[in-house]
Amino acid sequence: MNFNGIAFDTYFKNYPDESGFFGKYGGVYVPDELKKAMEEITDAYFTICKSSKFIAELRKIRREFQGRPTPISYLERLSNSLGNVQLYVKREDLNHTGAHKLNHCMGEGLLAKYMGKKKIIAETGAGQHGVALATAAAYFGLECDIYMGAVDIKKQAPNVARMKILGANVVEVTHGLATLKEAVDAAFEAYGREYKDAIYCIGSVLGPHPFPMMVRDFQSVVGIEARAQFLEMTGELPDAVVACVGGGSNAMGIFSGFLNDPVDIYGIEPLGRGEKLGDHAASLKYGEEGIMHGFNSLMLKDENGEPAPVYSVASGLDYPSSGPEHAFLHDLGRVKYDVINDEETIDAFFTLSRMEGIIPAIESAHAVAYGIKLAKQMKKGSVLINLSGRGDKDMDYVIEKYGIR
Numbered sequence: 001m002n003f004n005g006i007a008f009d010t011y012f013k014n015y016p017d018e019s020g021f022f023g024k025y026g027g028v029y030v031p032d033e034l035k036k037a038m039e040e041i042t043d044a045y046f047t048i049c050k051s052s053k054f055i056a057e058l059r060k061i062r063r064e065f066q067g068r069p070t071p072i073s074y075l076e077r078l079s080n081s082l083g084n085v086q087l088y089v090k091r092e093d094l095n096h097t098g099a100h101k102l103n104h105c106m107g108e109g110l111l112a113k114y115m116g117k118k119k120i121i122a123e124t125g126a127g128q129h130g131v132a133l134a135t136a137a138a139y140f141g142l143e144c145d146i147y148m149g150a151v152d153i154k155k156q157a158p159n160v161a162r163m164k165i166l167g168a169n170v171v172e173v174t175h176g177l178a179t180l181k182e183a184v185d186a187a188f189e190a191y192g193r194e195y196k197d198a199i200y201c202i203g204s205v206l207g208p209h210p211f212p213m214m215v216r217d218f219q220s221v222v223g224i225e226a227r228a229q230f231l232e233m234t235g236e237l238p239d240a241v242v243a244c245v246g247g248g249s250n251a252m253g254i255f256s257g258f259l260n261d262p263v264d265i266y267g268i269e270p271l272g273r274g275e276k277l278g279d280h281a282a283s284l285k286y287g288e289e290g291i292m293h294g295f296n297s298l299m300l301k302d303e304n305g306e307p308a309p310v311y312s313v314a315s316g317l318d319y320p321s322s323g324p325e326h327a328f329l330h331d332l333g334r335v336k337y338d339v340i341n342d343e344e345t346i347d348a349f350f351t352l353s354r355m356e357g358i359i360p361a362i363e364s365a366h367a368v369a370y371g372i373k374l375a376k377q378m379k380k381g382s383v384l385i386n387l388s389g390r391g392d393k394d395m396d397y398v399i400e401k402y403g404i405r
């Protein structure tokens, strides 16, 4: 399929280019010593991860440890309540550890093992990436240092406990606001010191090349499975595919299966409390071009051009930028990016729980809310929603803040 001059049948061979760019977005904006480390990972990725031995081992892990393939579920009661449109969800909530993040963490962990690294280093905000990575580290017998802001450590006690039980070393970061941004800075610094023995594992399709490409490719299993499963279930492709976008890894995972198809694709960002800067984290909709954490993308900026403070009810979505490939697909128009606010999200959280017996992660509930909106607008057809994770981690917070609806 051709779209605005881009041939999508050869898209994955051409994007990113050799320097790690998706059009003008992406790249490697890091100090020189880390550039070498990025080249080492890029070389290892193309030689190791593309070998049949690696692929076979990763497939076995996906099947026997992660619980893949995850199913697609038809949402019968919800669809019937809305009219003539059929809603489906891809069940990434049924992955071991409860979300799609393990898809790339197991890939990155296996790469670390093949490269002979002893340690994996990462940052975490809410702790979801830290838990998935600590799981991978335990599985592969690697040391694991997770950098986490002091503020987040206090807020996310259950995830901190999980990481520690899994054997990870949680490193407290106390400078600045002591949240995610400072944790990323500290993790990068540590990696600069330790890159001979360690590998950095980023939590989404973010950071310098090759991470946006590598994480997308590890997540593409979601889209490959979903396309085949949907065809088998219904005999056709969905009319629309929807996913939430924080950094954008679960979205790139499912989108990659449908970019070359006549399917409408929607990436949903958090509108939080509203359109004012500081009240949302919709970087693709409201951001401008900017560089942070080693890559060029669309970014929410404050008056000094620095990354702006952001907010969302979903801690997995509150990042002031998004993966460079999303910025590219946004400008190209191949993917439509839209927003859902906190209220709509909480409604969808309860609706899916009550009508289908599935409690979604608040992140994923953004995509569910948008799927419901689409179903009301469309006269007929089908919508496939990526249910990126389960809501166990969010239940206490939702009850405390919003009560039972």
Ligand SMILES: *Cc1c(COP(=O)(O)O)cnc(C)c1O
Pocket (backbone or CB within 6 Å): 099, 100, 101, 128, 129, 203, 204, 205, 244, 245, 246, 247, 248, 249, 250, 251, 316, 317, 361, 363, 364, 388, 389, 390
């Ligand atoms: C972390 C997380 C997200 C956001 O990350 P992406 O890279 O945008 O996918 C979404 N859903 C869940 C359940 C998460 O844990």
